[in-house]
Amino acid sequence: MANSWLTEFPALSREALRDIKITSDAAYRTFTRNYGDIVDAAFDPLLRLLIWFENLLLIAPWWVVILVILGLAYAAGRSIPLCIGVLTGLLLIGFFGMWEDAMKTLSIIGVSTLVSIVLGIPTGILMARSDRAQSIVTPVLDVMQTMPAFVYLIPVVMLLGIGRVPGLLAVVIYAIPPVIRLTNLGIRLVDKDVLEAATSYGANRSQRLWGVQIPLAMPTIMAGINQTIMMALAMVVIAAMIGVDGLGRPVLQSIQNQYFTQGMLNGLAIVALAIVFDRISQAYARRSQTHMSGIKSA
Amino acid sequence: MPDPLIKVEGLYKIYGPSPKEVLPLIHAGSSKADILAETGHTVGLKDIHLEIEKGKIFVIMGLSGSGKSTLIRHFNRLIEPTAGHIYIEDTDVMKLSDRELEDYRRNKMSMVFQRFGLMPHRTVLRNVGYGLSVQGVSREKQDQEAQRWLDAVGLTGYENHFPAQLSGGEQQRVGLARALATNAEILLMDEAFSALDPLIRTEMRDQLIELQKKLHKTIIFITHDLDEALHLGDKIAILKDGELIQVGTPAQILLNPVDDYVEAFVRGVNRGRALTVEAVMRDPRLQITSDDVDSALDQMRKAKATFGYYVPNGTYAGVVAQLDLVEVAREDGQASLFDHMIDPSVSVTPDTRICATLAETVAADFPLPVLDEDGVLIGELPREVVFEVLNEEA
Ligand SMILES: Nc1ncnc2c1ncn2[C@@H]1O[C@H](COP(=O)(O)OP(=O)(O)OP(=O)(O)O)[C@@H](O)[C@H]1O
Numbered sequence A: 001m002a003n004s005w006l007t008e009f010p011a012l013s014r015e016a017l018r019d020i021k022i023t024s025d026a027a028y029r030t031f032t033r034n035y036g037d038i039v040d041a042a043f044d045p046l047l048r049l050l051i052w053f054e055n056l057l058l059i060a061p062w063w064v065v066i067l068v069i070l071g072l073a074y075a076a077g078r079s080i081p082l083c084i085g086v087l088t089g090l091l092l093i094g095f096f097g098m099w100e101d102a103m104k105t106l107s108i109i110g111v112s113t114l115v116s117i118v119l120g121i122p123t124g125i126l127m128a129r130s131d132r133a134q135s136i137v138t139p140v141l142d143v144m145q146t147m148p149a150f151v152y153l154i155p156v157v158m159l160l161g162i163g164r165v166p167g168l169l170a171v172v173i174y175a176i177p178p179v180i181r182l183t184n185l186g187i188r189l190v191d192k193d194v195l196e197a198a199t200s201y202g203a204n205r206s207q208r209l210w211g212v213q214i215p216l217a218m219p220t221i222m223a224g225i226n227q228t229i230m231m232a233l234a235m236v237v238i239a240a241m242i243g244v245d246g247l248g249r250p251v252l253q254s255i256q257n258q259y260f261t262q263g264m265l266n267g268l269a270i271v272a273l274a275i276v277f278d279r280i281s282q283a284y285a286r287r288s289q290t291h292m293s294g295i296k297s298a
Numbered sequence B: 001m002p003d004p005l006i007k008v009e010g011l012y013k014i015y016g017p018s019p020k021e022v023l024p025l026i027h028a029g030s031s032k033a034d035i036l037a038e039t040g041h042t043v044g045l046k047d048i049h050l051e052i053e054k055g056k057i058f059v060i061m062g063l064s065g066s067g068k069s070t071l072i073r074h075f076n077r078l079i080e081p082t083a084g085h086i087y088i089e090d091t092d093v094m095k096l097s098d099r100e101l102e103d104y105r106r107n108k109m110s111m112v113f114q115r116f117g118l119m120p121h122r123t124v125l126r127n128v129g130y131g132l133s134v135q136g137v138s139r140e141k142q143d144q145e146a147q148r149w150l151d152a153v154g155l156t157g158y159e160n161h162f163p164a165q166l167s168g169g170e171q172q173r174v175g176l177a178r179a180l181a182t183n184a185e186i187l188l189m190d191e192a193f194s195a196l197d198p199l200i201r202t203e204m205r206d207q208l209i210e211l212q213k214k215l216h217k218t219i220i221f222i223t224h225d226l227d228e229a230l231h232l233g234d235k236i237a238i239l240k241d242g243e244l245i246q247v248g249t250p251a252q253i254l255l256n257p258v259d260d261y262v263e264a265f266v267r268g269v270n271r272g273r274a275l276t277v278e279a280v281m282r283d284p285r286l287q288i289t290s291d292d293v294d295s296a297l298d299q300m301r302k303a304k305a306t307f308g309y310y311v312p313n314g315t316y317a318g319v320v321a322q323l324d325l326v327e328v329a330r331e332d333g334q335a336s337l338f339d340h341m342i343d344p345s346v347s348v349t350p351d352t353r354i355c356a357t358l359a360e361t362v363a364a365d366f367p368l369p370v371l372d373e374d375g376v377l378i379g380e381l382p383r384e385v386v387f388e389v390l391n392e393e394a
C-alpha cells in the first residue's frame, strides 16, 4: 500500500460506499413499495381535510372570506387600525389577480398550522413534564430545523409521490419546531410559587396542567404558534416544487423563466399574508395577557 | 394535656444527590457546615421532634436558612423527608398514596405563602375560590364562599380585580381568604406577613388574631420577627441550622433561653411589654370556699399560706389575710369571711401586659388575683414573678 493514513484520510473504499448506498436505497425502495399504500391511506383523512378547506375558500365569494378574516382580526385585537391594514392587504392581493392562488396557499398554511398545533402542543407538554423526553426531542428538533428542506423532501416524495400531502408533510416538518419548543419553555418557566400554591391545595396533575401551567404559558405558546405560521409561509415556494398549488407555483415559474414582476408580486402577496397573520396572532396574544402584566414584581 | 393534633417524629431532610448516604454522618455528629464541605449535601432538618396542639398558634422561628420553610413544607408534603414521620391525628402523612395526599391537601390544610402564590390569570374572587374549585365544588357555591371570605378579610368590592392590580397587603389578604375558604382545620403560614410593610403587617397580625378567636384553627406560623412570634404564638419553636433548639411558651423562651442563640434572639425585647399576665401567672395557691373563719384558718395553716382567695360558689369575691382572720377569730368565732376581705376590687385580667401591673403589684401585699372575663379566678400573679420578668431586662 502506497497510501498511508498519515497523508490521506482513511476513508471507506469507493466500493464499500457504493454498496452502502445501494443497500440503503434498495431497502427504502422496498419499504415504499410495500407500505406506500398503507401510508397513503393513513394520510387520506388529512388529504380530504385539505381539499375540503381549499374548496371552501375557493367556493366562498371573495368578500365573504374577507369579512371572516376581518372578523377574526377584530375578535383577536379589538383594533380598527389592525382591521384596516388587514383589509388593505387582502384587497391588494385580489386586485393584482392573485386571489385564487392566495386562497390555495391559505388552505395549506391553515391545515399545516392546525396539524403543527395538534401535534406540537402535546409534544411540548410531554417535554416540559419529563427531562428525558426533553433530552430526546430537542436533538430531533435541531435536526428538523437545520436539515435542508430539499433533503427530507427526497424520502417524502419517494414514499408519497408528488402532491398536497407530501407538501403538507414538508411544511409541517419545517414549521413545527417553534410551537414545540415554546410550549415546553412556557410551561417550564411558569412561576414555581404559583404552581406550588396549586399543589398545596390538592390540585392533581391535570388540574395543575390545565388550570395553571397552560394558562400561564399561553403567551409563550402563542408566540410559538405565531412563529410556526411564519415558517409555514416561508415554505410555500419549496412546497410548490413538489406539487402544491398556490402562490409558490408562479414564483417557481418566474425563477425558471426570469419573470421579474410576476415573481415580485407573488412574493409580496406571501409577505402580505404573513404580516396579516402575524399581526392577528400577536394582537391576540397581547390582549390575552394584559391582566397578567407586572405580576412577577410582587 | 390533650393528645396533640400534629406529631413530628425524627424528621430529617438532606438536600443533595444521595441524602441517605449522608444520614450516618449526621448520626455520628457532624455539623451542617462539615457535611456541606465534605459531601456537598445541605442539612435542611435534623432530628425534629414536635407536638402541636389543636386550636393553638404554633410559631416557628429561626434565622434565614435555618430550615423553617423546609419544615413547614413537610406538613403537606410539598417536600419529601429523608427520614421521619409526621402524624396528623392517627394518619402518617408520609405513608399517604398520591390520591390520599391530594384529598388530604384539599380538606385538611391550607397554606398562605410569603410571595402570595396567587394565580395571575384568575380574578380575586376566583383566586379565593381556587381551593374549592380543586375540590370540584359547584361554581355557584365557590363564588358564594369566596365572597364570604373576601368580605371577612375586608376586600369587598375587589372581586373582579386581577392580583396584579392589588397592593401587596391586599394580595396577601386574598391569600389568607383563599386559605380560609377551604375550611381546612390546619393553616400553614410561611412568613405570610414578611413581604408587607410594618404598618400593614401589624394590621394583618391583628386581623389574624381576631379571626382566630372565632375560628379556632390550628395555625403553624413561620416568622423571623420575634415581636410577631410573641404576639401570635401560644408556643414558639426555635430552629438553628436545621435543629430544634427550644420549644416553649413565649414566657419560657423569654425567661429561660436555653443557649446563646436563643438569648441573642430575645435580647433587647422589652419583656414587661412583650409578656402578658397569662404567660407568667401561677395557679392560685389557696381558694377558700367556706364562709366560716375557723375552717378558712384551718385551710391556710395546712397550705402554709398567709393569704387566700375567697371563692364562694365558684366566683371570686376577694382576698383574705391570715393575720386579719386570726384576730377576727379571737373576737368572734362566728364572723363571716365576707366581712373581712381586703379590697375586693384589686385584680388583673390575663391579657394585661406585665408592665401595666407594676403599680398594683407593688401596692398590694398579696399576689394579685387573675380573673377572666366571667370573674372566675384562673391564677395569681406573685410579686417575685413580676420583678423577675422586669429585672432580667439587662
Ligand atoms: N431545593 C433546595 N436544594 C438544596 N438546598 C436547599 C433547598 N431548599 C433549601 N435548601 C437549603 O436548606 C436550608 C434551609 O432552607 P429553608 O429555605 O428551609 O430556610 P428558611 O429558614 O426558610 O430561610 P428563610 O428565612 O431565608 O426563608 C438552607 O441551607 C438552604 O440552602
Ligand SMILES: [Mg+2]
Pocket: B068, B069, B070, B191
Ligand atoms: Mg423560608
